[in-house]
Amino acid sequence: MNDDDGLEPVEEAELDRLEGELRAAAAVLDPLPAALSAIAVEAYALHDLDARIAELTFDSLTDAQPVRGATDVPRMLTFQAGELTVDVEVGAEGLFGQVLPPQRASVEVLSGPHAGAALTADTMGRFSAAAPPAGPFALRLRTGGDVVVTEWLRA
Numbered sequence: 001m002n003d004d005d006g007l008e009p010v011e012e013a014e015l016d017r018l019e020g021e022l023r024a025a026a027a028v029l030d031p032l033p034a035a036l037s038a039i040a041v042e043a044y045a046l047h048d049l050d051a052r053i054a055e056l057t058f059d060s061l062t063d064a065q066p067v068r069g070a071t072d073v074p075r076m077l078t079f080q081a082g083e084l085t086v087d088v089e090v091g092a093e094g095l096f097g098q099v100l101p102p103q104r105a106s107v108e109v110l111s112g113p114h115a116g117a118a119l120t121a122d123t124m125g126r127f128s129a130a131a132p133p134a135g136p137f138a139l140r141l142r143t144g145g146d147v148v149v150t151e152w153l154r155a
């Protein structure tokens with residue numbers, strides 16, 4: 001603080017003590033809900049610093065022409081991260097996808113703070129889940145030493 005602001009200088013130790021008292025008061029008067037704390041911790045666990053982000057390059061909801069009379073049509077998505085492409089179909093029957101170029105991969109269906117479904121892509125790069133994701137989801141792929149995470153979308 002400036003000497004000319006009319007306030008007496010405060011030592012760093014005094015500021016730390018005051019901050020500690022304010023934190024303690026806030027914890028008593030307005031505690032952080034346990035569920036929110038758990039969600040925050042689990043969301044941070046999903047954070048992967050080495051992951052490349054796969055950009056959404058095609059979404060049948062916005063990029064495709066509707067077919068007259070078609071109902072309950074699966075949603076088609078394409079994600080791109082460098083040379084890696086992930087094609088995904090999400091419908092009532094589940095989630096189906098393929099990694100291109102074809103290769104084995106570990107695939108996780110992320111759905112917020114909950115543990116996602118663990119899938120395995122075969123040698124042709126194909127993977128599937130019996131149930132479609134509920135709510136927002138993303139995919140995390142591990143191919144060799146690479147980690148790729150898709151953008152988050154609502155199913």
